[in-house]
Amino acid sequence: MRDPLPWCMCVRMCASTAFKREFVWDAGKPRSISEYVIRAFWVTHSGSRSIFLSSQTVAAHFAHRDWLGLAREIMAAMPPVWSELFTQATKMKGTHLKTLMQDQARNDSMFVKAVGGMVLDYCREKVDQETMGKLFALAEKTGVEEKKKKMFSGVKINETEGRPALHVALRAPREAKIEVDGANVVTDVWKVLDGIKDFSEKVRSGEWKGFTGKPLTDVLCIGIGGSYLGVEFVFEALKTDPEAAAAATGRRLRFLANVDPIDVKRALDGLSAETTLVLVVSKTFTTAETMLNAKTVKAWLIKELGDPACVAKHVAACSTALDKTAAFGIDSNNVFGFWDWVGGRFSCWSAVGALPLSLQYGFPVMEKFLKGAHEMDNHFFSAPAAENLPLIMGLLSVWNCSVLGYEGLAVLPYCQALVRFVPRTSSSWTWRATASA
Numbered sequence: 364m365r366d367p368l369p370w371c372m373c374v375r376m377c378a379s380t381a382f383k384r385e386f387v388w389d390a391g392k393p394r395s396i397s398e399y400v401i402r403a404f405w406v407t408h409s410g411s412r413s414i415f416l417s418s419q420t421v422a423a424h425f426a427h428r429d430w431l432g433l434a435r436e437i438m439a440a441m442p443p444v445w446s447e448l449f450t451q452a453t454k455m456k457g458t459h460l461k462t463l464m465q466d467q468a469r470n471d472s473m474f475v476k477a478v479g480g481m482v483l484d485y486c487r488e489k490v491d492q493e494t495m496g497k498l499f500a501l502a503e504k505t506g507v508e509e510k511k512k513k514m515f516s517g518v519k520i521n522e523t524e525g526r527p528a529l530h531v532a533l534r535a536p537r538e539a540k541i542e543v544d545g546a547n548v549v550t551d552v553w554k555v556l557d558g559i560k561d562f563s564e565k566v567r568s569g570e571w572k573g574f575t576g577k578p579l580t581d582v583l584c585i586g587i588g589g590s591y592l593g594v595e596f597v598f599e600a601l602k603t604d605p606e607a608a609a610a611a612t613g614r615r616l617r618f619l620a621n622v623d624p625i626d627v628k629r630a631l632d633g634l635s636a637e638t639t640l641v642l643v644v645s646k647t648f649t650t651a652e653t654m655l656n657a658k659t660v661k662a663w664l665i666k667e668l669g670d671p672a673c674v675a676k677h678v679a680a681c682s683t684a685l686d687k688t689a690a691f692g693i694d695s696n697n698v699f700g701f702w703d704w705v706g707g708r709f710s711c712w713s714a715v716g717a718l719p720l721s722l723q724y725g726f727p728v729m730e731k732f733l734k735g736a737h738e739m740d741n742h743f744f745s746a747p748a749a750e751n752l753p754l755i756m757g758l759l760s761v762w763n764c765s766v767l768g769y770e771g772l773a774v775l776p777y778c779q780a781l782v783r784f785v786p787r788t789s790s791s792w793t794w795r796a797t798a799s800a
């Protein structure tokens with residue numbers, strides 16, 4: 364069955380996960396494939412159980428293929444805060460961007476200064492001040508402020524997994540307090556960071572030696588997806604930062620993510636096992652690609668150095684699965700943990716990023732990176748809506764995707780240092796504004 368227009372509308376509305384729990388129809392038996400799909404989207408994205416349209420109403424429209432009628436029902440049953448946005452969309456679609464850009468007061472209001480010299484200029488978005496007012500009202504009505512507070516205080520807002528989403532704890536200052544099940548997780552975060560500082564300083568200074576007594580100057584980082592893309596992005600971005608560049612003198616950091624043997628060959632090309640430290644980065648320590656690469660490189664180390672005992676000196680790990688890292692032969696002192704409340708896409712601020720980046724650029728540079736992220740967390744937490752950069756970006760995403768129905772997004776970094784920004788971003792972009800926006 365071809366997707367009719369209202370079908371898309373339903374999906375779009377369901378996709379607005381930050382503003383979910385608004386709609387859902389009652390749970391009767393789906394009567395058509397499309398209804399099934401809509402309901403599946405609805406349940407997946409909303410997690411809500413309240414009633415929006417009755418299944419009889421929906422079924423009646425489906426039976427007659429009356430998609431316009433269904434669209435009207437949906438619009439009529441929508442909370443006003445949403446229907447006003449759809450009405451606004453009709454107006455904005457008929458307004459050319461050139462016309463919008465002629466209003467200097469509008470443009471000025473869309474130039475937002477955040478923290479750390481970061482600015483957001485969104486005047487080229489298809490919005491006027493009235494639209495933004497409606498979007499801010501949407502954020503207010505759907506309890507974004509409330510949800511934000513829950514996120515920052517360790518409430519288990521990750522409903523599907525029954526966990527908090529606490530990447531903000533990863534970059535919280537040592538003295539901060541965020542409790543999960545009665546324990547302050549910031550204490551645990553800093554215990555790991557202190558361990559990383561100690562280990563990376565030993566390796567960088569040459570105090571930590573390889574199996575044959577040589578200092579370890581090269582690091583090969585094995586991981587995939589969330590356990591790779593963020594770290595590589597930051598590694599590339601810092602390459603030309605003067606302080607980071609100076610700290611990296613004489614050191615190399617490489618990545619191995621693909622299971623293609625050519626990638627293995629390229630990653631090992633020119634490396635000497637005697638001076639190489641291998642980091643296996645995997646939250647679960649079960650990911651097939653990472654495990655295959657880890658085994659391949661472990662075999663290379665043993666072959667080159669002639670003794671399985673070399674693993675203890677040449678392999679470290681970032682993982683939550685301590686039993687599995689031990690079974691792999693990694694010394695437990697060289698395993699840097701993180702927690703189930705760290706999502707893969709946000710793990711760059713955990714040991715996943717902190718260990719390789721500290722080895723390459725030194726812990727002080729890594730600490731600055733964490734402080735910068737913390738500043739942005741504070742900004743998101745406390746800035747008023749109209750000056751709140753992450754909130755505005757999230758709302759614009761809802762507007763473009765869920766209301767205007769745009770299907771593409773161009774991310775164009777104009778700076779070579781951001782060369783790995785797009786892969787990192789596309790891996791973590793949900794195409795929907797989420798509570799983390």
Ligand SMILES: O=P(O)(O)OC[C@H]1O[C@](O)(CO)[C@@H](O)[C@@H]1O
Binds near residue numbers: 588590645647708
């Ligand atoms: O860190 P792990 O457990 O090896 O998982 C890696 C996988 O998890 C994700 O980070 C998130 O699902 C993927 O991007 C990646 O393929």
